[in-house]
Amino acid sequence: xxxxxxxxxxxxxxxxxxxxxxxxxxxxxxxxxxxxxxxxxxxxxxxxxxxxxxxxxxxxxxxxxxxxxxxxxxxxxxxxxxxxxxxxxxxxxxxxxxxxxxxxxxxxxxxxxxxxxxxxxxxxxxxxxxxxxxxxxxxxxxxxxxxxxxxxxxxxxxxxxxxxxxxxxxxxxxxxxxxxxxxxxxxxxxxxxxxxxxxxxxxxx
Numbered sequence: 001x002x003x004x005x006x007x008x009x010x011x012x013x014x015x016x017x018x019x020x021x022x023x024x025x026x027x028x029x030x031x032x033x034x035x036x037x038x039x040x041x042x043x044x045x046x047x048x049x050x051x052x053x054x055x056x057x058x059x060x061x062x063x064x065x066x067x068x069x070x071x072x073x074x075x076x077x078x079x080x081x082x083x084x085x086x087x088x089x090x091x092x093x094x095x096x097x098x099x100x101x102x103x104x105x106x107x108x109x110x111x112x113x114x115x116x117x118x119x120x121x122x123x124x125x126x127x128x129x130x131x132x133x134x135x136x137x138x139x140x141x142x143x144x145x146x147x148x149x150x151x152x153x154x155x156x157x158x159x160x161x162x163x164x165x166x167x168x169x170x171x172x173x174x175x176x177x178x179x180x181x182x183x184x185x186x187x188x189x190x191x192x193x194x195x196x197x198x199x200x201x202x203x204x205x
Contacts, residue, residue, distance in 0.1 A: 028170070029168040029169070029170055030168065030169050031111070031163040031164065031165075031167065031168060031169075032163060032164045032167045032168065032169050033149045033150040033161055033162065033163050033164075034106075034108050034150060034162040034163060034164055035144070035145075035150055036141075036142070036144045036145050036150070038106055038108065039108065039144060039150075039152075039162055040141075041102075041106065042100070042102035042103045042105065042106045042108055043102060044102070045101065045102035045105060046089070046090070046100045046101060046102035046103075049089075049101055049102070050085060050086055050089055053085060053089075054081075054082055054085055058078070058081055058082070058085065062077075062078060087127065087128050087131065087132075090127035090128075090131060091123055091124065091127045091128055094110050094118065094123050094126070094127050095118060095120065095123040098110055098111070098118060103162070107164055107165045107166070107167075108162050108163070108164060108165065109162070109163055109164075109165050110126070110160055110161075110162055111160060111161055111162075111163055112158075112159065112160050113149070113159045113160060113161055114159050118160070121158075122158045122159070122160055123158070125154075125157045125158040126154045126155060126157065126158035126160050127154065129154075129157065130152075130153055130154025130155070130156075130157040130158060131154050133153060133154070134152065134153055134154055140152075140153045141153075143156075149161045150162065
């Protein structure tokens, strides 16, 4: 954060307008993007919650059916069901709430940089395809530190960003002055119109 940026809680208020014949200093408010560590802790909480759900709902079924829970290959039944629960959690929570439970706790939200609301294509690219690539190559998560707007690779694919809710960064933007058109008073324009008429009357006389 630079010296000309401040973080403020709540919605920004609009200042009084300045005269249009002078440069206008506007206050531009932008939601503060979430950095690596706060996103890491939110992701860690989500992982713990998913593990708890699988342990409570899925594992008992496997015990009853006498299915193996120790297989680690990707095509094992427990791996497939765990993957379905994992990706469904992120896709559905992000689509319908804009945030997972971990993000809710830390006051984070996923927004689209090209749409007003997250679309299904945004969410599927971000939390399914992009997250699969990130999970296969875990070091790619560090791109949150490098890419603009603290985007992860999955954010970059979907053109999304993770921001803090109700936390804004204030920046000063100087806009060019608006040119003022000179307006001719109506009285002057009427005088100019009536002068030729008077001359015509004199000529007729």
